[in-house]
Amino acid sequence: MQGSKVIILDSTLREGEQTPGVSFKVEEKIEIARKLDEIGVGMIEAGSPIVSDGVKEAVKKIAKENLNAEIISHIRPVKSDIDVSIDCDVDRVAIFIGTSKSHREAKLKMTKEQIQEKILEAISYARDHGLKVRFTPEDATRTETDYLLHVCKEAVEAGADRISVADTVGIMTPNQMYDLVSKIRANVNAELDLHCHNDLGLATANCLAGVQAGATAVHTTVNGLGERAGIASLSEVSVALKVLLNIDTGIKLDKLSELSSIVERYSGIYLCPTTPIVGTNAFSHKAGIHTSAVLVNPATYEAFDPSLLGRTRKIIVDKYAGRHAVKAKLDEMGINVNDDQLAKITTEIKNLADKKRRIEDSDIVTVTEKILGQKVSGESPEMITGLVSIMTDPHIYTTNIIRRIININGVSEAYEISGEYDVVAHIQAKDVAALNECLEAIRNTKGVEATTTTIVLKKFQRKEEAKGLRKIFS
Ligand code: HCA
Ligand code: CU
Numbered sequence: 048m049q050g051s052k053v054i055i056l057d058s059t060l061r062e063g064e065q066t067p068g069v070s071f072k073v074e075e076k077i078e079i080a081r082k083l084d085e086i087g088v089g090m091i092e093a094g095s096p097i098v099s100d101g102v103k104e105a106v107k108k109i110a111k112e113n114l115n116a117e118i119i120s121h122i123r124p125v126k127s128d129i130d131v132s133i134d135c136d137v138d139r140v141a142i143f144i145g146t147s148k149s150h151r152e153a154k155l156k157m158t159k160e161q162i163q164e165k166i167l168e169a170i171s172y173a174r175d176h177g178l179k180v181r182f183t184p185e186d187a188t189r190t191e192t193d194y195l196l197h198v199c200k201e202a203v204e205a206g207a208d209r210i211s212v213a214d215t216v217g218i219m220t221p222n223q224m225y226d227l228v229s230k231i232r233a234n235v236n237a238e239l240d241l242h243c244h245n246d247l248g249l250a251t252a253n254c255l256a257g258v259q260a261g262a263t264a265v266h267t268t269v270n271g272l273g274e275r276a277g278i279a280s281l282s283e284v285s286v287a288l289k290v291l292l293n294i295d296t297g298i299k300l301d302k303l304s305e306l307s308s309i310v311e312r313y314s315g316i317y318l319c320p321t322t323p324i325v326g327t328n329a330f331s332h333k334a335g336i337h338t339s340a341v342l343v344n345p346a347t348y349e350a351f352d353p354s355l356l357g358r359t360r361k362i363i364v365d366k367y368a369g370r371h372a373v374k375a376k377l378d379e380m381g382i383n384v385n386d387d388q389l390a391k392i393t394t395e396i397k398n399l400a401d402k403k404r405r406i407e408d409s410d411i412v413t414v415t416e417k418i419l420g421q422k423v424s425g426e427s428p429e430m431i432t433g434l435v436s437i438m439t440d441p442h443i444y445t446t447n448i449i450r451r452i453i454n455i456n457g458v459s460e461a462y463e464i465s466g467e468y469d470v471v472a473h474i475q476a477k478d479v480a481a482l483n484e485c486l487e488a489i490r491n492t493k494g495v496e497a498t499t500t501t502i503v504l505k506k507f508q509r510k511e512e513a514k515g516l517r518k519i520f521s
Contacts, residue, residue, distance in 0.1 A: 054089035054264040061092040063272035075313045076105040084114040087297040091116045096131045107135040124169030143183035146190040167205045174206035183211035199235045209238045217246030221256035228260035240264040250279035269310040282324040290351045301357035331361040335369030366400035391418045409479040431476045432503040436468040440494045448494040457485030
């Protein structure tokens, strides 16, 4: 097991697009597929081409990209679905059908034998047309084990070389997953995939257990997208396999953060700061006891070095911070203070943090200048002008969001715009602290999902008074 290799199958474009509110454009899918290939994903589930013309177009175009990854179409055991996949020129079809009692009776209204017949017919047809086949007994983890083993064996005999152990509603524990995968391995002569849903937050743990029992591929999505609570996330699985089991997935771990932000943007689903690996806070330390220890030896409070992901650790300075953290922050800013000054600055920051939700660098500078009685920052321009590009929640009317933004102190104008962003706000602030306050208020506005701020360095104006849209640059 140590040092062995596991393939990542990424299903962001198929399972991920089944996330409520997510619909990728064809060009976005192609870009994501290229990135997945670059990052080292071995198989890409590009979509279910019978869903819509757009999905079919994307699958077809991705198959034409000549990527290293195997391109898979996810389909029912139906001849017409296979024909569409042949037309898309994919490498492999993933044929799925529910095998558990509830799927057979409530959903399919088919007997075990009828299901078997359908599977065999479809697999043979796909094989006859030169396609590789994965078979997925959907809801495998709630299927009677004997029947599950039986259909898997038959599927392999008909030509499937991979079986996906689908924990469709995420009800397995790691021990159960280990036992089930071991049993399938002992009875079925095929490579095993793991498809673990995260309904109880156990997807990654179940993937690890399945791999330890001998599965050779793990299904993931970027940021854990998917139906309901999603499936195992690409970053969690690839990092946990590497760090905890020393198993290589071939994934370039230092590229995960970039891919995660691209998918955040295209999906419109933004990560919670505490998300493992790629979340904003994943390597931030706050409590005084933590930060002072981390500054001596990071391993005291880190599971692994953030440089593995090309990230850096952050020391948070607020009311929980001790003198060590404040000193580290001031050192970073090139500001020297003595012990007495440091103690006073620390106390003052704690007082300020009792009144303010987030302490910005500019707050630290202001407090330090007050204690030292002298300027530590460079000269500030008279008035700072910023242009804030804003992405908004598509479920809320943009005009409602603009109405809220325009009332924020410092915002002089706001425009609804076309293109990548939805709104641009023109802000003017007397200093960096005021600018930060204004930006924080914009970010905290209901319906604002992401912002990018551009600071105006020089302004040019016509002699006559600027009018209309040009005003934005004045
Ligand atoms: C679905 C089913 C599936 C299939 C998994 C697989 C599941 O959403 O239509 O093919 O490996 O969770 O069972 O995603
Ligand atoms: Cu699924």
